Amino acid sequence: MAPSKKKHASNQPCIIPGGFTVLSLQFSSDSVSQHKLYVKEHRVRTEKSSHRPLDRTLFVLNIPPYCSVAVVKDLFSQFGSVQSVELRDHPGSFKDSEPKLSKFFKPAEKQGFKVGYIVFQNSTSITAAKSHPHDAPLVVCTEQHPVKTGVEKWIQQYTESFVQPEKLQKLVDYFMEDYDKQKEEEAERQKKEAEQQQEDEEGWVTVSRGQKGTKARPHSEAANRRTLQKELKKKKRKELMNFYTWQHKNTQKEHIAELRKKFEEDKQRIALLRAQRKFKPY
Structure with a gap:
Protein backbone atom coordinates (compact mmCIF):
# COMPACT_ATOMS: atom_id res chain seq x y z
CA MET A 1 0.00 0.00 0.00
CA ALA A 2 1.51 3.29 -1.07
CA PRO A 3 1.99 5.90 1.69
CA SER A 4 -0.41 8.80 1.72
CA LYS A 5 0.87 12.04 0.26
CA LYS A 6 -1.16 14.10 2.71
CA LYS A 7 0.78 15.61 5.60
CA HIS A 8 -0.25 17.57 8.63
CA ALA A 9 -0.32 21.24 7.85
CA SER A 10 2.14 23.37 9.80
CA ASN A 11 0.93 25.34 12.79
CA GLN A 12 -2.04 22.95 13.17
CA PRO A 13 -2.83 20.67 16.11
CA CYS A 14 -2.68 16.90 15.69
CA ILE A 15 -5.80 15.14 17.02
CA ILE A 16 -5.94 11.35 17.27
CA PRO A 17 -8.92 9.02 17.90
CA GLY A 18 -10.24 9.37 21.42
CA GLY A 19 -10.16 13.16 21.35
CA PHE A 20 -6.51 13.43 22.43
CA THR A 21 -4.29 16.17 21.10
CA VAL A 22 -0.66 15.22 20.44
CA LEU A 23 1.99 17.60 21.83
CA SER A 24 5.65 17.17 20.94
CA LEU A 25 8.12 17.23 23.81
CA GLN A 26 11.82 17.89 23.37
CA PHE A 27 14.31 17.60 26.21
CA SER A 28 16.60 20.39 24.97
CA SER A 29 16.78 22.66 21.96
CA ASP A 30 19.62 20.61 20.40
CA SER A 31 17.95 17.22 20.96
CA VAL A 32 17.23 15.17 17.85
CA SER A 33 14.51 12.88 19.21
CA GLN A 34 11.13 14.01 20.42
CA HIS A 35 8.63 12.63 22.89
CA LYS A 36 4.84 12.68 22.52
CA LEU A 37 2.33 13.84 25.10
CA TYR A 38 -1.40 13.21 24.75
CA VAL A 39 -3.67 15.81 26.30
CA LYS A 40 -7.43 15.95 26.68
CA GLU A 41 -9.91 17.97 28.67
CA HIS A 42 -10.84 16.23 31.92
CA ARG A 43 -14.56 15.32 31.62
CA VAL A 44 -15.25 12.71 34.31
CA ARG A 45 -18.61 13.85 35.66
CA THR A 46 -18.82 11.12 38.28
CA GLU A 47 -15.93 12.77 40.09
CA LYS A 48 -17.31 15.50 42.34
CA SER A 49 -13.99 16.86 43.55
CA SER A 50 -13.29 20.59 43.66
CA HIS A 51 -9.60 19.82 43.13
CA ARG A 52 -10.30 18.94 39.47
CA PRO A 53 -12.89 21.34 38.06
CA LEU A 54 -14.33 20.01 34.82
CA ASP A 55 -13.87 23.24 32.85
CA ARG A 56 -10.28 23.98 33.93
CA THR A 57 -8.56 20.58 34.20
CA LEU A 58 -6.31 19.10 31.50
CA PHE A 59 -5.64 15.35 31.46
CA VAL A 60 -2.13 14.43 30.23
CA LEU A 61 -0.80 10.99 29.27
CA ASN A 62 2.72 9.64 28.71
CA ILE A 63 4.64 12.07 30.94
CA PRO A 64 8.31 10.94 31.03
CA PRO A 65 10.10 10.22 34.34
CA TYR A 66 12.41 13.25 34.09
CA CYS A 67 9.41 15.61 34.23
CA SER A 68 8.67 16.54 37.82
CA VAL A 69 5.71 18.58 39.06
CA ALA A 70 7.74 21.78 38.76
CA VAL A 71 8.83 20.91 35.21
CA VAL A 72 5.28 20.10 34.09
CA LYS A 73 3.99 23.32 35.64
CA ASP A 74 6.67 25.34 33.84
CA LEU A 75 5.94 23.62 30.49
CA PHE A 76 2.20 24.31 30.55
CA SER A 77 2.50 27.80 32.02
CA GLN A 78 2.88 29.14 28.48
CA PHE A 79 -0.81 28.32 27.90
CA GLY A 80 -1.95 30.21 31.01
CA SER A 81 -1.55 30.45 34.75
CA VAL A 82 -1.39 26.98 36.32
CA GLN A 83 -3.16 26.51 39.64
CA SER A 84 -2.02 22.98 40.52
CA VAL A 85 -0.33 19.91 39.01
CA GLU A 86 -0.96 16.32 40.11
CA LEU A 87 1.12 13.39 38.84
CA ARG A 88 -0.05 9.79 39.34
CA ASP A 89 1.04 6.33 38.28
CA HIS A 90 -2.43 5.49 36.98
CA PRO A 91 -5.59 7.49 36.23
CA GLY A 92 -8.04 7.63 39.08
CA SER A 93 -10.16 9.77 41.34
CA PHE A 94 -8.65 12.34 43.65
CA LYS A 95 -7.76 10.88 47.09
CA ASP A 96 -7.61 13.57 49.71
CA SER A 97 -7.94 11.14 52.62
CA GLU A 98 -4.55 9.50 52.16
CA PRO A 99 -2.27 9.68 55.20
CA LYS A 100 0.07 12.64 54.99
CA LEU A 101 3.61 11.75 55.91
CA SER A 102 6.27 14.13 57.09
CA LYS A 103 8.10 16.12 54.47
CA PHE A 104 11.33 14.52 55.69
CA PHE A 105 10.11 10.95 55.31
CA LYS A 106 8.52 10.33 51.92
CA PRO A 107 7.77 6.96 50.32
CA ALA A 108 9.89 5.96 47.38
CA GLU A 109 8.40 7.08 44.08
CA LYS A 110 7.89 4.60 41.25
CA GLN A 111 10.05 5.26 38.24
CA GLY A 112 8.17 5.27 34.96
CA PHE A 113 5.79 7.22 32.78
CA LYS A 114 2.97 8.98 34.60
CA VAL A 115 -0.36 10.62 33.99
CA GLY A 116 -1.08 14.18 35.05
CA TYR A 117 -3.97 16.46 35.96
CA ILE A 118 -3.21 20.13 35.33
CA VAL A 119 -5.63 22.70 36.71
CA PHE A 120 -5.50 26.16 35.10
CA GLN A 121 -6.77 29.44 36.48
CA ASN A 122 -8.88 30.10 33.37
CA SER A 123 -10.78 27.76 31.07
CA THR A 124 -9.27 29.44 27.98
CA SER A 125 -5.94 27.79 28.79
CA ILE A 126 -7.47 24.38 27.97
CA THR A 127 -8.31 25.57 24.45
CA ALA A 128 -4.84 27.06 24.02
CA ALA A 129 -3.17 23.78 25.00
CA LYS A 130 -5.39 21.71 22.70
CA SER A 131 -4.76 24.03 19.75
CA HIS A 132 -0.97 24.08 20.15
CA PRO A 133 0.79 23.28 16.84
CA HIS A 134 2.18 19.80 16.51
CA ASP A 135 5.37 21.08 14.85
CA ALA A 136 6.28 23.35 17.80
CA PRO A 137 7.74 21.09 20.52
CA LEU A 138 7.76 21.98 24.18
CA VAL A 139 11.34 22.27 25.47
CA VAL A 140 11.98 20.77 28.91
CA CYS A 141 15.52 21.88 29.74
CA THR A 142 16.41 25.52 29.10
CA GLU A 143 19.00 27.93 30.44
CA GLN A 144 16.45 29.58 32.71
CA HIS A 145 15.08 26.24 33.97
CA PRO A 146 17.76 23.52 33.77
CA VAL A 147 16.71 19.91 34.43
CA LYS A 148 19.20 17.39 35.79
CA THR A 149 19.21 13.76 34.65
CA GLY A 150 21.34 10.69 35.08
CA VAL A 151 24.15 10.78 37.65
CA GLU A 152 23.65 14.49 38.39
CA LYS A 153 20.03 13.82 39.31
CA TRP A 154 20.98 10.90 41.57
CA ILE A 155 23.61 12.99 43.35
CA GLN A 156 21.07 15.77 43.90
CA GLN A 157 18.48 13.35 45.26
CA TYR A 158 21.07 11.77 47.56
CA THR A 159 22.16 15.15 48.89
CA GLU A 160 18.57 16.26 49.48
CA SER A 161 17.78 13.02 51.33
CA PHE A 162 19.85 14.14 54.35
CA VAL A 163 17.74 15.67 57.09
CA GLN A 164 19.06 18.67 58.98
CA PRO A 165 18.97 17.98 62.75
CA GLU A 166 17.70 21.49 63.53
CA LYS A 167 14.71 21.19 61.19
CA LEU A 168 13.91 17.69 62.42
CA GLN A 169 14.09 18.82 66.07
CA LYS A 170 11.68 21.70 65.37
CA LEU A 171 9.24 19.30 63.72
CA VAL A 172 9.45 16.86 66.66
CA ASP A 173 8.93 19.67 69.18
CA TYR A 174 5.90 20.94 67.28
CA PHE A 175 4.44 17.42 67.14
CA MET A 176 4.94 16.85 70.88
CA GLU A 177 3.39 20.22 71.76
CA ASP A 178 0.36 19.38 69.66
CA TYR A 179 0.17 15.90 71.26
CA ASP A 180 0.35 17.31 74.79
CA LYS A 181 -2.33 19.84 73.95
CA GLN A 182 -4.65 17.10 72.68
CA LYS A 183 -4.07 15.02 75.83
CA GLU A 184 -4.87 18.01 78.05
CA GLU A 185 -8.07 18.70 76.12
CA GLU A 186 -9.08 15.02 76.41
CA ALA A 187 -8.43 15.03 80.17
CA GLU A 188 -10.42 18.24 80.59
CA ARG A 189 -13.31 16.77 78.59
CA GLN A 190 -13.36 13.60 80.70
CA LYS A 191 -13.29 15.70 83.86
CA LYS A 192 -16.28 17.75 82.73
CA GLU A 193 -18.20 14.60 81.82
CA ALA A 194 -17.45 13.11 85.24
CA GLU A 195 -18.75 16.26 86.92
CA GLN A 196 -21.91 16.29 84.82
CA GLN A 197 -22.60 12.59 85.31
CA GLN A 198 -22.21 12.45 89.09
CA GLU A 199 -23.66 9.37 90.79
CA ASP A 200 -25.41 9.96 94.11
CA GLU A 201 -25.48 7.68 97.13
CA GLU A 202 -28.54 5.70 95.96
CA GLY A 203 -26.92 4.84 92.65
CA TRP A 204 -28.85 7.26 90.45
CA VAL A 205 -27.03 8.90 87.58
CA THR A 206 -27.74 12.54 86.78
CA VAL A 207 -28.44 12.87 83.03
CA SER A 208 -27.52 16.31 81.72
CA ARG A 209 -28.66 17.70 78.42
CA GLY A 210 -25.83 18.37 75.99
CA GLN A 211 -25.61 20.87 73.20
CA LYS A 212 -28.53 21.56 70.92
CA GLY A 213 -29.17 18.70 68.53
CA THR A 214 -27.14 16.14 70.52
CA LYS A 215 -28.59 13.18 72.42
CA ALA A 216 -28.16 13.03 76.18
CA ARG A 217 -25.94 10.20 77.35
CA PRO A 218 -27.11 8.54 80.58
CA HIS A 219 -23.72 7.01 81.33
CA SER A 220 -20.27 8.50 81.18
CA GLU A 221 -16.94 6.75 81.20
CA ALA A 222 -16.61 7.38 84.93
CA ALA A 223 -20.04 5.87 85.64
CA ASN A 224 -19.27 2.82 83.49
CA ARG A 225 -15.98 2.40 85.34
CA ARG A 226 -17.73 2.47 88.73
CA THR A 227 -20.28 -0.09 87.52
CA LEU A 228 -17.51 -2.38 86.34
CA GLN A 229 -15.78 -2.11 89.70
CA LYS A 230 -18.99 -3.11 91.49
CA GLU A 231 -19.38 -6.17 89.27
CA LEU A 232 -15.78 -7.17 89.97
CA LYS A 233 -16.37 -6.86 93.72
CA LYS A 234 -19.44 -9.11 93.49
CA LYS A 235 -17.49 -11.65 91.50
CA LYS A 236 -14.63 -11.67 94.01
CA ARG A 237 -17.09 -12.06 96.92
CA LYS A 238 -18.65 -15.05 95.18
CA GLU A 239 -15.23 -16.57 94.58
CA LEU A 240 -14.36 -16.21 98.28
CA MET A 241 -17.55 -18.04 99.25
Missing part, protein backbone atom coordinates in the same frame (compact mmCIF):
# COMPACT_ATOMS: atom_id res chain seq x y z
CA ASN A 242 -16.43 -21.09 97.24
CA PHE A 243 -12.77 -20.82 98.10
CA TYR A 244 -12.43 -24.31 99.60
CA THR A 245 -13.11 -27.50 97.67
CA TRP A 246 -15.69 -28.79 100.14
CA GLN A 247 -17.59 -25.49 99.87
CA HIS A 248 -17.71 -25.86 96.11
CA LYS A 249 -18.97 -29.47 96.43
CA ASN A 250 -21.67 -28.47 98.90
CA THR A 251 -22.81 -25.68 96.59
CA GLN A 252 -23.10 -28.15 93.71
CA LYS A 253 -25.07 -30.61 95.87
CA GLU A 254 -27.48 -27.89 96.98
CA HIS A 255 -27.97 -26.80 93.38
CA ILE A 256 -28.72 -30.38 92.27
CA ALA A 257 -31.16 -30.84 95.16
CA GLU A 258 -33.03 -27.68 94.16
CA LEU A 259 -33.26 -28.89 90.55
CA ARG A 260 -34.66 -32.28 91.68
CA LYS A 261 -37.18 -30.61 93.95
CA LYS A 262 -38.35 -28.36 91.15
CA PHE A 263 -38.57 -31.36 88.81
CA GLU A 264 -40.83 -33.24 91.27
CA GLU A 265 -43.07 -30.21 91.71
CA ASP A 266 -43.42 -29.89 87.93
CA LYS A 267 -44.35 -33.58 87.65
CA GLN A 268 -47.08 -33.17 90.28
CA ARG A 269 -48.44 -30.09 88.55
CA ILE A 270 -48.60 -31.89 85.19
CA ALA A 271 -50.37 -34.87 86.81
CA LEU A 272 -52.95 -32.53 88.36
CA LEU A 273 -53.61 -30.86 84.99
CA ARG A 274 -54.10 -34.25 83.36
CA ALA A 275 -56.55 -35.22 86.07
CA GLN A 276 -58.56 -32.05 85.46
CA ARG A 277 -58.43 -32.69 81.65
CA LYS A 278 -57.05 -29.22 81.03
CA PHE A 279 -53.74 -30.35 79.72
CA LYS A 280 -53.45 -29.71 75.94
CA PRO A 281 -49.93 -30.44 74.73
CA TYR A 282 -50.81 -29.85 71.03
Whole structure:
Protein backbone atom coordinates (compact mmCIF):
# COMPACT_ATOMS: atom_id res chain seq x y z
CA MET A 1 0.00 0.00 0.00
CA ALA A 2 1.51 3.29 -1.07
CA PRO A 3 1.99 5.90 1.69
CA SER A 4 -0.41 8.80 1.72
CA LYS A 5 0.87 12.04 0.26
CA LYS A 6 -1.16 14.10 2.71
CA LYS A 7 0.78 15.61 5.60
CA HIS A 8 -0.25 17.57 8.63
CA ALA A 9 -0.32 21.24 7.85
CA SER A 10 2.14 23.37 9.80
CA ASN A 11 0.93 25.34 12.79
CA GLN A 12 -2.04 22.95 13.17
CA PRO A 13 -2.83 20.67 16.11
CA CYS A 14 -2.68 16.90 15.69
CA ILE A 15 -5.80 15.14 17.02
CA ILE A 16 -5.94 11.35 17.27
CA PRO A 17 -8.92 9.02 17.90
CA GLY A 18 -10.24 9.37 21.42
CA GLY A 19 -10.16 13.16 21.35
CA PHE A 20 -6.51 13.43 22.43
CA THR A 21 -4.29 16.17 21.10
CA VAL A 22 -0.66 15.22 20.44
CA LEU A 23 1.99 17.60 21.83
CA SER A 24 5.65 17.17 20.94
CA LEU A 25 8.12 17.23 23.81
CA GLN A 26 11.82 17.89 23.37
CA PHE A 27 14.31 17.60 26.21
CA SER A 28 16.60 20.39 24.97
CA SER A 29 16.78 22.66 21.96
CA ASP A 30 19.62 20.61 20.40
CA SER A 31 17.95 17.22 20.96
CA VAL A 32 17.23 15.17 17.85
CA SER A 33 14.51 12.88 19.21
CA GLN A 34 11.13 14.01 20.42
CA HIS A 35 8.63 12.63 22.89
CA LYS A 36 4.84 12.68 22.52
CA LEU A 37 2.33 13.84 25.10
CA TYR A 38 -1.40 13.21 24.75
CA VAL A 39 -3.67 15.81 26.30
CA LYS A 40 -7.43 15.95 26.68
CA GLU A 41 -9.91 17.97 28.67
CA HIS A 42 -10.84 16.23 31.92
CA ARG A 43 -14.56 15.32 31.62
CA VAL A 44 -15.25 12.71 34.31
CA ARG A 45 -18.61 13.85 35.66
CA THR A 46 -18.82 11.12 38.28
CA GLU A 47 -15.93 12.77 40.09
CA LYS A 48 -17.31 15.50 42.34
CA SER A 49 -13.99 16.86 43.55
CA SER A 50 -13.29 20.59 43.66
CA HIS A 51 -9.60 19.82 43.13
CA ARG A 52 -10.30 18.94 39.47
CA PRO A 53 -12.89 21.34 38.06
CA LEU A 54 -14.33 20.01 34.82
CA ASP A 55 -13.87 23.24 32.85
CA ARG A 56 -10.28 23.98 33.93
CA THR A 57 -8.56 20.58 34.20
CA LEU A 58 -6.31 19.10 31.50
CA PHE A 59 -5.64 15.35 31.46
CA VAL A 60 -2.13 14.43 30.23
CA LEU A 61 -0.80 10.99 29.27
CA ASN A 62 2.72 9.64 28.71
CA ILE A 63 4.64 12.07 30.94
CA PRO A 64 8.31 10.94 31.03
CA PRO A 65 10.10 10.22 34.34
CA TYR A 66 12.41 13.25 34.09
CA CYS A 67 9.41 15.61 34.23
CA SER A 68 8.67 16.54 37.82
CA VAL A 69 5.71 18.58 39.06
CA ALA A 70 7.74 21.78 38.76
CA VAL A 71 8.83 20.91 35.21
CA VAL A 72 5.28 20.10 34.09
CA LYS A 73 3.99 23.32 35.64
CA ASP A 74 6.67 25.34 33.84
CA LEU A 75 5.94 23.62 30.49
CA PHE A 76 2.20 24.31 30.55
CA SER A 77 2.50 27.80 32.02
CA GLN A 78 2.88 29.14 28.48
CA PHE A 79 -0.81 28.32 27.90
CA GLY A 80 -1.95 30.21 31.01
CA SER A 81 -1.55 30.45 34.75
CA VAL A 82 -1.39 26.98 36.32
CA GLN A 83 -3.16 26.51 39.64
CA SER A 84 -2.02 22.98 40.52
CA VAL A 85 -0.33 19.91 39.01
CA GLU A 86 -0.96 16.32 40.11
CA LEU A 87 1.12 13.39 38.84
CA ARG A 88 -0.05 9.79 39.34
CA ASP A 89 1.04 6.33 38.28
CA HIS A 90 -2.43 5.49 36.98
CA PRO A 91 -5.59 7.49 36.23
CA GLY A 92 -8.04 7.63 39.08
CA SER A 93 -10.16 9.77 41.34
CA PHE A 94 -8.65 12.34 43.65
CA LYS A 95 -7.76 10.88 47.09
CA ASP A 96 -7.61 13.57 49.71
CA SER A 97 -7.94 11.14 52.62
CA GLU A 98 -4.55 9.50 52.16
CA PRO A 99 -2.27 9.68 55.20
CA LYS A 100 0.07 12.64 54.99
CA LEU A 101 3.61 11.75 55.91
CA SER A 102 6.27 14.13 57.09
CA LYS A 103 8.10 16.12 54.47
CA PHE A 104 11.33 14.52 55.69
CA PHE A 105 10.11 10.95 55.31
CA LYS A 106 8.52 10.33 51.92
CA PRO A 107 7.77 6.96 50.32
CA ALA A 108 9.89 5.96 47.38
CA GLU A 109 8.40 7.08 44.08
CA LYS A 110 7.89 4.60 41.25
CA GLN A 111 10.05 5.26 38.24
CA GLY A 112 8.17 5.27 34.96
CA PHE A 113 5.79 7.22 32.78
CA LYS A 114 2.97 8.98 34.60
CA VAL A 115 -0.36 10.62 33.99
CA GLY A 116 -1.08 14.18 35.05
CA TYR A 117 -3.97 16.46 35.96
CA ILE A 118 -3.21 20.13 35.33
CA VAL A 119 -5.63 22.70 36.71
CA PHE A 120 -5.50 26.16 35.10
CA GLN A 121 -6.77 29.44 36.48
CA ASN A 122 -8.88 30.10 33.37
CA SER A 123 -10.78 27.76 31.07
CA THR A 124 -9.27 29.44 27.98
CA SER A 125 -5.94 27.79 28.79
CA ILE A 126 -7.47 24.38 27.97
CA THR A 127 -8.31 25.57 24.45
CA ALA A 128 -4.84 27.06 24.02
CA ALA A 129 -3.17 23.78 25.00
CA LYS A 130 -5.39 21.71 22.70
CA SER A 131 -4.76 24.03 19.75
CA HIS A 132 -0.97 24.08 20.15
CA PRO A 133 0.79 23.28 16.84
CA HIS A 134 2.18 19.80 16.51
CA ASP A 135 5.37 21.08 14.85
CA ALA A 136 6.28 23.35 17.80
CA PRO A 137 7.74 21.09 20.52
CA LEU A 138 7.76 21.98 24.18
CA VAL A 139 11.34 22.27 25.47
CA VAL A 140 11.98 20.77 28.91
CA CYS A 141 15.52 21.88 29.74
CA THR A 142 16.41 25.52 29.10
CA GLU A 143 19.00 27.93 30.44
CA GLN A 144 16.45 29.58 32.71
CA HIS A 145 15.08 26.24 33.97
CA PRO A 146 17.76 23.52 33.77
CA VAL A 147 16.71 19.91 34.43
CA LYS A 148 19.20 17.39 35.79
CA THR A 149 19.21 13.76 34.65
CA GLY A 150 21.34 10.69 35.08
CA VAL A 151 24.15 10.78 37.65
CA GLU A 152 23.65 14.49 38.39
CA LYS A 153 20.03 13.82 39.31
CA TRP A 154 20.98 10.90 41.57
CA ILE A 155 23.61 12.99 43.35
CA GLN A 156 21.07 15.77 43.90
CA GLN A 157 18.48 13.35 45.26
CA TYR A 158 21.07 11.77 47.56
CA THR A 159 22.16 15.15 48.89
CA GLU A 160 18.57 16.26 49.48
CA SER A 161 17.78 13.02 51.33
CA PHE A 162 19.85 14.14 54.35
CA VAL A 163 17.74 15.67 57.09
CA GLN A 164 19.06 18.67 58.98
CA PRO A 165 18.97 17.98 62.75
CA GLU A 166 17.70 21.49 63.53
CA LYS A 167 14.71 21.19 61.19
CA LEU A 168 13.91 17.69 62.42
CA GLN A 169 14.09 18.82 66.07
CA LYS A 170 11.68 21.70 65.37
CA LEU A 171 9.24 19.30 63.72
CA VAL A 172 9.45 16.86 66.66
CA ASP A 173 8.93 19.67 69.18
CA TYR A 174 5.90 20.94 67.28
CA PHE A 175 4.44 17.42 67.14
CA MET A 176 4.94 16.85 70.88
CA GLU A 177 3.39 20.22 71.76
CA ASP A 178 0.36 19.38 69.66
CA TYR A 179 0.17 15.90 71.26
CA ASP A 180 0.35 17.31 74.79
CA LYS A 181 -2.33 19.84 73.95
CA GLN A 182 -4.65 17.10 72.68
CA LYS A 183 -4.07 15.02 75.83
CA GLU A 184 -4.87 18.01 78.05
CA GLU A 185 -8.07 18.70 76.12
CA GLU A 186 -9.08 15.02 76.41
CA ALA A 187 -8.43 15.03 80.17
CA GLU A 188 -10.42 18.24 80.59
CA ARG A 189 -13.31 16.77 78.59
CA GLN A 190 -13.36 13.60 80.70
CA LYS A 191 -13.29 15.70 83.86
CA LYS A 192 -16.28 17.75 82.73
CA GLU A 193 -18.20 14.60 81.82
CA ALA A 194 -17.45 13.11 85.24
CA GLU A 195 -18.75 16.26 86.92
CA GLN A 196 -21.91 16.29 84.82
CA GLN A 197 -22.60 12.59 85.31
CA GLN A 198 -22.21 12.45 89.09
CA GLU A 199 -23.66 9.37 90.79
CA ASP A 200 -25.41 9.96 94.11
CA GLU A 201 -25.48 7.68 97.13
CA GLU A 202 -28.54 5.70 95.96
CA GLY A 203 -26.92 4.84 92.65
CA TRP A 204 -28.85 7.26 90.45
CA VAL A 205 -27.03 8.90 87.58
CA THR A 206 -27.74 12.54 86.78
CA VAL A 207 -28.44 12.87 83.03
CA SER A 208 -27.52 16.31 81.72
CA ARG A 209 -28.66 17.70 78.42
CA GLY A 210 -25.83 18.37 75.99
CA GLN A 211 -25.61 20.87 73.20
CA LYS A 212 -28.53 21.56 70.92
CA GLY A 213 -29.17 18.70 68.53
CA THR A 214 -27.14 16.14 70.52
CA LYS A 215 -28.59 13.18 72.42
CA ALA A 216 -28.16 13.03 76.18
CA ARG A 217 -25.94 10.20 77.35
CA PRO A 218 -27.11 8.54 80.58
CA HIS A 219 -23.72 7.01 81.33
CA SER A 220 -20.27 8.50 81.18
CA GLU A 221 -16.94 6.75 81.20
CA ALA A 222 -16.61 7.38 84.93
CA ALA A 223 -20.04 5.87 85.64
CA ASN A 224 -19.27 2.82 83.49
CA ARG A 225 -15.98 2.40 85.34
CA ARG A 226 -17.73 2.47 88.73
CA THR A 227 -20.28 -0.09 87.52
CA LEU A 228 -17.51 -2.38 86.34
CA GLN A 229 -15.78 -2.11 89.70
CA LYS A 230 -18.99 -3.11 91.49
CA GLU A 231 -19.38 -6.17 89.27
CA LEU A 232 -15.78 -7.17 89.97
CA LYS A 233 -16.37 -6.86 93.72
CA LYS A 234 -19.44 -9.11 93.49
CA LYS A 235 -17.49 -11.65 91.50
CA LYS A 236 -14.63 -11.67 94.01
CA ARG A 237 -17.09 -12.06 96.92
CA LYS A 238 -18.65 -15.05 95.18
CA GLU A 239 -15.23 -16.57 94.58
CA LEU A 240 -14.36 -16.21 98.28
CA MET A 241 -17.55 -18.04 99.25
CA ASN A 242 -16.43 -21.09 97.24
CA PHE A 243 -12.77 -20.82 98.10
CA TYR A 244 -12.43 -24.31 99.60
CA THR A 245 -13.11 -27.50 97.67
CA TRP A 246 -15.69 -28.79 100.14
CA GLN A 247 -17.59 -25.49 99.87
CA HIS A 248 -17.71 -25.86 96.11
CA LYS A 249 -18.97 -29.47 96.43
CA ASN A 250 -21.67 -28.47 98.90
CA THR A 251 -22.81 -25.68 96.59
CA GLN A 252 -23.10 -28.15 93.71
CA LYS A 253 -25.07 -30.61 95.87
CA GLU A 254 -27.48 -27.89 96.98
CA HIS A 255 -27.97 -26.80 93.38
CA ILE A 256 -28.72 -30.38 92.27
CA ALA A 257 -31.16 -30.84 95.16
CA GLU A 258 -33.03 -27.68 94.16
CA LEU A 259 -33.26 -28.89 90.55
CA ARG A 260 -34.66 -32.28 91.68
CA LYS A 261 -37.18 -30.61 93.95
CA LYS A 262 -38.35 -28.36 91.15
CA PHE A 263 -38.57 -31.36 88.81
CA GLU A 264 -40.83 -33.24 91.27
CA GLU A 265 -43.07 -30.21 91.71
CA ASP A 266 -43.42 -29.89 87.93
CA LYS A 267 -44.35 -33.58 87.65
CA GLN A 268 -47.08 -33.17 90.28
CA ARG A 269 -48.44 -30.09 88.55
CA ILE A 270 -48.60 -31.89 85.19
CA ALA A 271 -50.37 -34.87 86.81
CA LEU A 272 -52.95 -32.53 88.36
CA LEU A 273 -53.61 -30.86 84.99
CA ARG A 274 -54.10 -34.25 83.36
CA ALA A 275 -56.55 -35.22 86.07
CA GLN A 276 -58.56 -32.05 85.46
CA ARG A 277 -58.43 -32.69 81.65
CA LYS A 278 -57.05 -29.22 81.03
CA PHE A 279 -53.74 -30.35 79.72
CA LYS A 280 -53.45 -29.71 75.94
CA PRO A 281 -49.93 -30.44 74.73
CA TYR A 282 -50.81 -29.85 71.03
